[in-house]
Amino acid sequence: MARVVFLCLLLSVLAVAQAADQTAGKAPRLPLNDGRSIPALGLGTFLGFDEKGQKAAKEREVENAVSWALKAGYRLIDTASLYNNEHLVASGIEESGVKREDVFIVTKLGTPEQRDVLGSLRKSLQRLNTSYVDLYLIHFPIAFKADLKTYDVIDYLDTWRAMEEAHAQGLARSIGVSNFNVTQMQRLLDNCRVKPAVLQVEVNLNLAQEALLNFTRQHDIQVMAYSPFGSLFDSNPAPPPPRVGDETLVTIAGKYKKTTPQVVLRYLIQRGVVPIPKSVRKEKIEQNIDVFDFELTPEEMDTLSKFNKNYRLVWPTFWQDHPYYPFEQSDKPGPNPFEGVKE
Ligand SMILES: NC(=O)c1ccc[n+]([C@@H]2O[C@H](COP(=O)([O-])OP(=O)(O)OC[C@H]3O[C@@H](n4cnc5c(N)ncnc54)[C@H](OP(=O)(O)O)[C@@H]3O)[C@@H](O)[C@H]2O)c1
Numbered sequence: 001m002a003r004v005v006f007l008c009l010l011l012s013v014l015a016v017a018q019a020a021d022q023t024a025g026k027a028p029r030l031p032l033n034d035g036r037s038i039p040a041l042g043l044g045t046f047l048g049f050d051e052k053g054q055k056a057a058k059e060r061e062v063e064n065a066v067s068w069a070l071k072a073g074y075r076l077i078d079t080a081s082l083y084n085n086e087h088l089v090a091s092g093i094e095e096s097g098v099k100r101e102d103v104f105i106v107t108k109l110g111t112p113e114q115r116d117v118l119g120s121l122r123k124s125l126q127r128l129n130t131s132y133v134d135l136y137l138i139h140f141p142i143a144f145k146a147d148l149k150t151y152d153v154i155d156y157l158d159t160w161r162a163m164e165e166a167h168a169q170g171l172a173r174s175i176g177v178s179n180f181n182v183t184q185m186q187r188l189l190d191n192c193r194v195k196p197a198v199l200q201v202e203v204n205l206n207l208a209q210e211a212l213l214n215f216t217r218q219h220d221i222q223v224m225a226y227s228p229f230g231s232l233f234d235s236n237p238a239p240p241p242p243r244v245g246d247e248t249l250v251t252i253a254g255k256y257k258k259t260t261p262q263v264v265l266r267y268l269i270q271r272g273v274v275p276i277p278k279s280v281r282k283e284k285i286e287q288n289i290d291v292f293d294f295e296l297t298p299e300e301m302d303t304l305s306k307f308n309k310n311y312r313l314v315w316p317t318f319w320q321d322h323p324y325y326p327f328e329q330s331d332k333p334g335p336n337p338f339e340g341v342k343e
Pocket residue numbers: 043044045046047078079139178179200201225226227228229230233261276277278279280281284285287288314
């Protein structure tokens with residue numbers, strides 16, 4: 001009898017623990033400088049560009065990805081007004097059965113939206129079918145007119161004041177920026193009332209972002225790593241190595257019975273950044289969050305750090321004559337993939 005009672009007790013304790021775990025998801029949470037916290041890994045939802053501009057979502061592509069991710073234990077979804085998919089993200093969340101309040105939703109103020117931050121955020125909230133986002137980011141320090149081709153020159157400090165207002169009104173629980181450089185971050189810190197909680201920038205094996213990471217560590221700003229895989233899956237030979245079959249990566253992955261993309265994500269997590277890998281394939285989505293049960297050694301971290309080439313994958317040189325362009329200049333600026341998108 002006592003044994004049966006004990007067994008029942010044990011089973012119910014296990015069930016409660018599992019239910020709690022399902023609420024929290026699979027990734028641990030990291031503290032933000034505003035008292036909130038962010039999951040240590042999330043799902044990216046940007047579908048990329050083709051000849052016609054930004055790729056349109058295929059039937060159910062985004063809804064499925066988001067719903068699979070939440071069921072696999074993701075609790076952070078990264079979207080943006082410019083991705084044209086906030087409404088699909090909302091459906092995916094709804095379909096997953098995971099409660100809104102258990103999901104950390106990130107969206108971004110688009111480059112043509114900077115003259116009306118509150119109005120733009122309200123539109124995002126409508127598309128996302130929610131009354132608040134967990135994190136609202138200024139997508140780029142540069143602004144555009146509605147055609148996405150004509151520059152608009154708006155000081156990002158003015159945009160930030162409206163972000164602070166969105167935060168004060170509770171529409172954005174945390175606020176931050178994306179694609180800002182160190183100089184811009186310093187100027188923002190010198191002139192803000194609410195500090196940015198997060199900086200989202202490209203970080204991967206080829207782009208270590210050491211100076212930015214030093215800066216954000218010093219100022220208690222959490223970095224989110226976009227394009228975390230860098231050129232890992234690129235069939236074009238031009239970008240620097242490694243590729244997915246790289247010998248060094250394969251050796252480390254073999255030791256932990258993991259895949260090389262998992263090793264790359266683990267490396268970023270141990271550097272203290274929040275990677276947001278994008279996938280629309282169920283098994284890859286599940287694989288990408290299965291990175292919290294092993295730990296790379298300091299020697300392995302050092303080996304992986306040697307892939308850094310300060311090579312920027314997302315390098316929008318077509319914007320480089322904008323006064324707030326954040327990156328290095330190029331001798332041969334490329335074509336603007338946003339041209340021919342929405343008129
Ligand atoms: N703030 C910004 O300006 C900015 C800029 C760029 C990106 N982002 C955000 O960051 C997210 C991630 O960046 P990203 O989409 O550029 O690149 P990424 O996540 O580094 O790589 C995505 C690519 O990797 C493939 N992939 C994912 N997991 C894989 C796995 N385990 N094995 C093999 N292939 C795998 C995906 O293909 P499948 O989908 O076919 O699996 C896709 O082609 C974006 O989706 C977006 O949310 C933000």
